[in-house]
Amino acid sequence: MTPSAGPQTHLFADMLARVRDAAASVLGEGTDLSRIVVEPPRDASHGDMATNAAMVLAKEAGRNPRDLATAIAEKLRTDTQIDKVDIAGPGFINLTLKPEVWPEALRAVLAQGKAYGKGTVGAGHKVNVEYVSANPTGPLHVGHGRGAVFGDALASLLAAAGYDVTREYYINDAGAQVDVLARSAFLRYREALGEDIGEIPEGLYPGDYLKECGHELVNDYEDSLKQMPESEWMPIVRRRATDMMMAEIRNDLARLRIVPDVFFSERSLIEGEEPDPFAAEPPPARAADIVVETIDSLRAQGHVYEGRLPPPKSGNLEDWEDREQTLFRSTDFGDDVDRPLLKSDGSYTYFATDIAYHKSKVDRGFADMIDVWGADHGGYVKRMQAAVKAVSGGKAVLDVKLVQLVRLLRNGEPVKMSKRAGDYITLREVVDEVGKDAVRFDMLYRKNDAVLDFDLAKVIEQSRENPVFYVQYGHARGRSIFRTVAADMPQLDTGAAALKAADLTRLTDAGELSIIRKLALYPRMIEAAAQAHEPHRVAFYLYELASEFHAQWTRGGKESPHLRFIIQDDPQTTLARLALVQGIVTVLASGLDLLGVEAPDEMR
RNA sequence: GCGCCCGUAGCUCAGCUGGAUAGAGCAUCAGACUUCGAAUCUGAGGGUCGGGAGUUCGAAUCUCUCCGGGCGCGCCA
Numbered sequence: 029m030t031p032s033a034g035p036q037t038h039l040f041a042d043m044l045a046r047v048r049d050a051a052a053s054v055l056g057e058g059t060d061l062s063r064i065v066v067e068p069p070r071d072a073s074h075g076d077m078a079t080n081a082a083m084v085l086a087k088e089a090g091r092n093p094r095d096l097a098t099a100i101a102e103k104l105r106t107d108t109q110i111d112k113v114d115i116a117g118p119g120f121i122n123l124t125l126k127p128e129v130w131p132e133a134l135r136a137v138l139a140q141g142k143a144y145g146k147g148t149v150g151a152g153h154k155v156n157v158e159y160v161s162a163n164p165t166g167p168l169h170v171g172h173g174r175g176a177v178f179g180d181a182l183a184s185l186l187a188a189a190g191y192d193v194t195r196e197y198y199i200n201d202a203g204a205q206v207d208v209l210a211r212s213a214f215l216r217y218r219e220a221l222g223e224d225i226g227e228i229p230e231g232l233y234p235g236d237y238l239k240e241c242g243h244e245l246v247n248d249y250e251d252s253l254k255q256m257p258e259s260e261w262m263p264i265v266r267r268r269a270t271d272m273m274m275a276e277i278r279n280d281l282a283r284l285r286i287v288p289d290v291f292f293s294e295r296s297l298i299e300g301e302e303p304d305p306f307a308a309e310p311p312p313a314r315a316a317d318i319v320v321e322t323i324d325s326l327r328a329q330g331h332v333y334e335g336r337l338p339p340p341k342s343g344n345l346e347d348w349e350d351r352e353q354t355l356f357r358s359t360d361f362g363d364d365v366d367r368p369l370l371k372s373d374g375s376y377t378y379f380a381t382d383i384a385y386h387k388s389k390v391d392r393g394f395a396d397m398i399d400v401w402g403a404d405h406g407g408y409v410k411r412m413q414a415a416v417k418a419v420s421g422g423k424a425v426l427d428v429k430l431v432q433l434v435r436l437l438r439n440g441e442p443v444k445m446s447k448r449a450g451d452y453i454t455l456r457e458v459v460d461e462v463g464k465d466a467v468r469f470d471m472l473y474r475k476n477d478a479v480l481d482f483d484l485a486k487v488i489e490q491s492r493e494n495p496v497f498y499v500q501y502g503h504a505r506g507r508s509i510f511r512t513v514a515a516d517m518p519q520l521d522t523g524a525a526a527l528k529a530a531d532l533t534r535l536t537d538a539g540e541l542s543i544i545r546k547l548a549l550y551p552r553m554i555e556a557a558a559q560a561h562e563p564h565r566v567a568f569y570l571y572e573l574a575s576e577f578h579a580q581w582t583r584g585g586k587e588s589p590h591l592r593f594i595i596q597d598d599p600q601t602t603l604a605r606l607a608l609v610q611g612i613v614t615v616l617a618s619g620l621d622l623l624g625v626e627a628p629d630e631m632r
Numbered sequence: 633g634c635g636c637c638c639g640u641a642g643c644u645c646a647g648c649u650g651g652a653u654a655g656a657g658c659a660u661c662a663g664a665c666u667u668c669g670a671a672u673c674u675g676a677g678g679g680u681c682g683g684g685a686g687u688u689c690g691a692a693u694c695u696c697u698c699c700g701g702g703c704g705c706g707c708c709a
Contacts, residue, residue: 117690337706339706349707406703430636474644565646584668594668595668631671
């Protein structure tokens with residue numbers, strides 16, 4: 029196996045396999061090797077890679093770590109790709125690879141191009157990533173944007189790791205809130221007919237965004253809706269209003285380069301309406317009420333019963349009424365209390381339809397599903413995971429990623445917002461103001477469970493220190509080298525084939541070798557970030573790679589001109605260094621693409 | 633009261649599923665542009681990883697317990 033054997037493997041995975049073989053040959057087959065890790069050492073002077081194999085296996089083997097390390101090291105010393113094996117500290121095995129490994133690692137980047145870093149850990153696994161899933165009752169705000177960006181980048185990351193990914197948006201179009209939306213739209217419809225509607229009553233949506241909907245209803249129905257009782261116009265107006273809102277939301281998402289594969293309507297679970305109003309192909313016929321079906325099936329398995337719940341602990345008992353109701357036995361699956369499926373008026377709780385929805389994911393073949401929710405839904409996680417267990421017979425796993433709230437600031441001052449008053453900053457406004465790339469990168473440059481301060485002024489004014497421009501500048505700078513060399517050394521062939529054939533052993537500078545090591549780490553980073561469901565790792569990796577590149581660039585200043593990437597009278601060295609730059613540019617572009625951020629050729 | 637999340641440099645945050653001497657950016661101070669792009673780089677100072685106990689070869693990371701902050705706790709979604 030060589031490092032360039034293809035996307036199935038990479039330097040670290042390859043070495044991990046070798047270390048496991050060595051460990052197995054010392055301790056015998058059947059040893060648990062799963063905890064062994066091969067990673068870059070903290071300190072480069074320790075070598076190229078380090079493994080904890082001896083320390084992890086010592087206890088089970090009943091040997092002391094240093095002795096075991098000695099035995100494993102002995103095996104590794106025979107490996108053709110390993111130059112030096114040292115034992116250090118409590119039993120680390122430090123590996124120094126043969127010098128020729130690194131040129132090959134860089135050549136693998138050049139050979140694979142955009143495919144470099146793509147892995148296969150997810151091969152054969154379908155994953156459903158559900159994100160945003162906002163009520164279609166108003167424009168998206170910045171908090172929705174964070175969930176959307178996070179979910180989208182996570183989906184891209186999983187796809188890069190080989191998973192078969194579906195990006196899904198669950199339209200909450202069945203609750204009381206969309207009825208409120210419809211009444212609000214109906215008011216705008218009357219307004220469009222010339223009626224003086226005065227102040228928007230308390231409890232309805234006051235935003236101007238429904239005025240257009242009112243006009244459209246007049247165009248299509250004239251004043252006929254006005255003659256109908258609410259029960260008749262409600263379905264018409266509701267459908268029109270939610271469709272319009274969803275069109276707006278899709279537009280907002282598209283501006284962030286977010287395009288879900290599936291829009292799944294909650295109402296479709298209940299009424300058998302089209303589940304995806306935007307589907308290219310008509311949906312398959314459905315049973316009239318999938319929620320009933322789901323509950324019945326759970327009841328048949330003994331997971332649903334009629335019973336009573338203790339009063340809620342929130343202190344607010346005003347509306348509390350002790351009564352027998354239909355409950356899901358979620359405590360059998362790890363939840364704290366059993367959860368109601370029906371409201372007192374007989375309609376489904378949100379949870380009930382959500383169970384049916386997640387069952388549909390199971391039915392569609394997803395054993396892995398990820399939901400991206402706002403942090404205020406944290407109390408909902410256990411019951412949903414319980415439901416997924418019940419509905420899949422324990423075969424499916426739901427991971428819920430909670431996205432913390434976004435504090436919108438301008439020059440450090442909180443931006444005042446009130447949804448009730450209808451005066452809040454929309455996601456679209458923010459994207460228009462600071463740009464898609466800054467929004468996306470900023471939101472991905474943090475863990476999902478950390479509160480995010482998003483300062484509109486700083487994102488623009490401090491653009492010089494903004495990480496997104498730092499990384500993009502790295503890419504543009506790399507591309508500019510190729511423009512320069514084309515002008516200064518027109519006789520030099522810098523095509524892909526020439527770069528691949530370059531004499532990469534000329535890359536001997538410590539900075540150059542460090543960059544190659546960083547590039548070699550990329551596939552491992554993708555794999556780990558995908559398995560941990562942590563797209564922010566990609567952003568940090570890119571920042572570090574750009575940083576090493578910027579540093580290497582500046583080293584070739586007037587103190588050490590021999591370290592420049594372009595050496596006019598040395599075409600061979602120039603070519604080798606251009607190959608390195610190409611590797612950097614390739615990985616930067618690839619990583620930025622995962623984050624949905626552009627990789628510009630220039631940014632003057 | 634219970635559950636979940638968070639607490640790391642003055643500020644904003646990483647810390648690669650338990651590894652070696654805890655790292656970046658901003659801010660502060662001192663430096664590098666007749667340069668392949670200075671939207672860049674080099675260096676310095678700055679830490680009881682909220683406190684305490686435990687688990688083990690080894691803890692910012694796992695367990696317990698306090699402290700402090702956030703979210704949630706039928707018929708909102």
